[in-house]
Amino acid sequence: MKNRKEEINSRRIFGIISHPDAGKTTLTEKLLLHGGAIREAGSVKARRNSKFATSDWMEIEKQRGISVTSSVMQFEYDNKRISIMDTPGHNDFGEDTYRILTSVDSAVMVIDGAKGIETQTKKLFKVCSMRGIPIFTFINKLDREAKDPFDLVQELEDVLGLPSTPVTWPIGSGLNFQGIYDLLKNEVHLYKAGQETETIKLDEDGVFSPILEEKLAGYNLQNLRDEVELLQGAGNEFDKALVDTGKLSPVFFGSALADFGVIPFLEHFLDMSPAPGKRKTTDGYVDPMDEEFSGFIFKIQANMNPAHRDRLAFFRICSGTFTRGMDVTLSRTGKTMRLSQATELMANDRENVETAIAGDIIGIYDTGNYQIGDTLHVSKEPLFFEPLPTFPPELFCLVTPKDTMKAKHFQKGVDQLAQEGAIQVYRNEYNEVVIGAVGQLQFEVFEYRLKNEYNAEVRMDHLDYSVARWVTNDLEDVKKVLDTRTMLVFDHFQRPIILFANDFTLTYFKEKHPEINLVEALDLTE
Numbered sequence: 001m002k003n004r005k006e007e008i009n010s011r012r013i014f015g016i017i018s019h020p021d022a023g024k025t026t027l028t029e030k031l032l033l034h035g036g037a038i039r040e041a042g043s044v045k046a047r048r049n050s051k052f053a054t055s056d057w058m059e060i061e062k063q064r065g066i067s068v069t070s071s072v073m074q075f076e077y078d079n080k081r082i083s084i085m086d087t088p089g090h091n092d093f094g095e096d097t098y099r100i101l102t103s104v105d106s107a108v109m110v111i112d113g114a115k116g117i118e119t120q121t122k123k124l125f126k127v128c129s130m131r132g133i134p135i136f137t138f139i140n141k142l143d144r145e146a147k148d149p150f151d152l153v154q155e156l157e158d159v160l161g162l163p164s165t166p167v168t169w170p171i172g173s174g175l176n177f178q179g180i181y182d183l184l185k186n187e188v189h190l191y192k193a194g195q196e197t198e199t200i201k202l203d204e205d206g207v208f209s210p211i212l213e214e215k216l217a218g219y220n221l222q223n224l225r226d227e228v229e230l231l232q233g234a235g236n237e238f239d240k241a242l243v244d245t246g247k248l249s250p251v252f253f254g255s256a257l258a259d260f261g262v263i264p265f266l267e268h269f270l271d272m273s274p275a276p277g278k279r280k281t282t283d284g285y286v287d288p289m290d291e292e293f294s295g296f297i298f299k300i301q302a303n304m305n306p307a308h309r310d311r312l313a314f315f316r317i318c319s320g321t322f323t324r325g326m327d328v329t330l331s332r333t334g335k336t337m338r339l340s341q342a343t344e345l346m347a348n349d350r351e352n353v354e355t356a357i358a359g360d361i362i363g364i365y366d367t368g369n370y371q372i373g374d375t376l377h378v379s380k381e382p383l384f385f386e387p388l389p390t391f392p393p394e395l396f397c398l399v400t401p402k403d404t405m406k407a408k409h410f411q412k413g414v415d416q417l418a419q420e421g422a423i424q425v426y427r428n429e430y431n432e433v434v435i436g437a438v439g440q441l442q443f444e445v446f447e448y449r450l451k452n453e454y455n456a457e458v459r460m461d462h463l464d465y466s467v468a469r470w471v472t473n474d475l476e477d478v479k480k481v482l483d484t485r486t487m488l489v490f491d492h493f494q495r496p497i498i499l500f501a502n503d504f505t506l507t508y509f510k511e512k513h514p515e516i517n518l519v520e521a522l523d524l525t526e
């Protein structure tokens with residue numbers, strides 16, 4: 001039996017970030033497969049498909065063949081309890097993904113070995129690095145022709161500014177792919193398509209051991225020896241403190257599809273990645289070992305089953321123990337809430353959960369009481385976890401109900417979807433609704449859900465703005481400097497925001513009005 005400290009230390013919460021098609025789903029599946037959480041590869045996709053088929057509002061996902069929602073998958077491996085935050089990976093949907101990354105302790109960045117770092121990876125990386133989240137890199141698809149491994153590692157440094165430390169190193173790629181060398185364990189895993197992996201433990205001569213001569217093609221062995229010498233001479237050494245703060249990324253190579261290099265990655269990752277740590281509150285920290293229960297909601301998913309109108313609040317426990325039926329305080333309102341129904345989020349099914357501790361994610365059934373970012377706790381003193389960041393939207397629409405008789409439905413829908421964090425909602429000076437999103441798809445989902453869940457059809461007029469900046473000056477001063485290329489809107493807290501057409505107009509505005517203090521949403525805490 002583990003004690004509580006050991007239990008907490010055996011928890012891992014991470015998210016996988018990647019550009020679409022780099023292999024995130026395939027890698028997730030292989031990890032779940034090794035954890036025994038699913039039985040066959042293909043189930044993650046299959047599960048998604050079957051869920052979509054029964055869930056109405058996800059029709060849109062089915063039509064476009066993508067995953068809009070994100071969920072959590074849990075599995076066990078080597079006595080560790082691991083939660084993978086699944087994030088939507090496609091190009092045009094960002095905010096939910098960004099937000100989910102605020103609740104993880106580490107991130108795995110999957111890169112297509114042939115393509116290197118792509119746009120979406122860059123954006124997601126930025127969110128992780130701002131928060132100092134440790135990042136582990138898995139360079140995928142080595143069974144296909146890949147870029148030179150040194151070039152890939154250099155790209156991490158040049159494009160992302162992320163120094164790295166290779167833990168495994170590829171031996172060839174594509175048709176010449178013969179495996180990986182584990183620099184820490186000093187062993188070679190041989191790749192043979194469609195066959196079991198053979199592992200060769202090396203002696204103190206490492207890759208210079210003669211035993212490799214009969215296992216690897218001459219050119220591959222020569223390259224490997226040269227490259228490992230170079231890495232050992234000039235590569236970055238593993239430094240836990242740097243990894244823990246996201247300043248150095250351990251790098252792994254493999255093929256998720258062939259399930260090759262996945263186990264070495266998983267085992268090192270579990271060793272190197274941090275267990276749940278302290279969490280910042282508005283006036284201090286909560287330690288996972290603290291007795292008093294606390295945590296926060298980082299995602300709300302509504303109407304997962306349209307027949308029931310249910311909402312599930314995804315809750316990260318930061319301290320203490322959850323027990324079913326317990327009473328907690330909802331910090332925002334000060335009200336007592338009973339947590340009578342909560343669910344575990346195993347990959348294969350939803351199971352009722354009786355107890356859970358720091359480092360666990362549970363789903364709490366919600367009848368409309370919770371908001372994203374809410375803190376729940378049992379301490380006598382007020383407690384608020386740091387607010388989740390708002391991400392600057394890049395697309396804007398003016399929204400009006402088509403049928404003015406349905407204004408109430410419209411308002412209710414807009415409020416709920418804003419609460420859920422599905423969209424950013426603003427008002428212009430005429431009190432009209434302006435919505436902002438990170439990706440176009442958020443608009444489509446918004447329109448679809450308003451119609452299907454709130455019976456409100458809307459007109460959406462695209463606005464030609466792409467940059468939003470909050471303003472801290474006096475409102476009257478702000479109004480004086482606005483021109484036809486800008487638009488003034490107000491957020492949920494009545495804070496003024498100026499919308500600009502593009503970065504160029506923003507720069508021009510700044511030069512012309514240096515006295516106006518503009519703030520990126522990311523810097524805002526309320």
Ligand code: G4P
Pocket residue numbers: 018019020021022023024025026027089140141142143144254255256257258
């Ligand atoms: P994503 O979640 O990051 O969007 O990527 P996903 O895992 O869906 O993988 C995208 C495509 O890349 C899939 O092919 C998948 O089979 C393939 N893939 C993933 N990992 C590897 C790998 O290590 N090697 C190779 N050669 N291919 C890989 P698809 O044809 O788009 O889909 P499917 O028909 O195979 O499902």
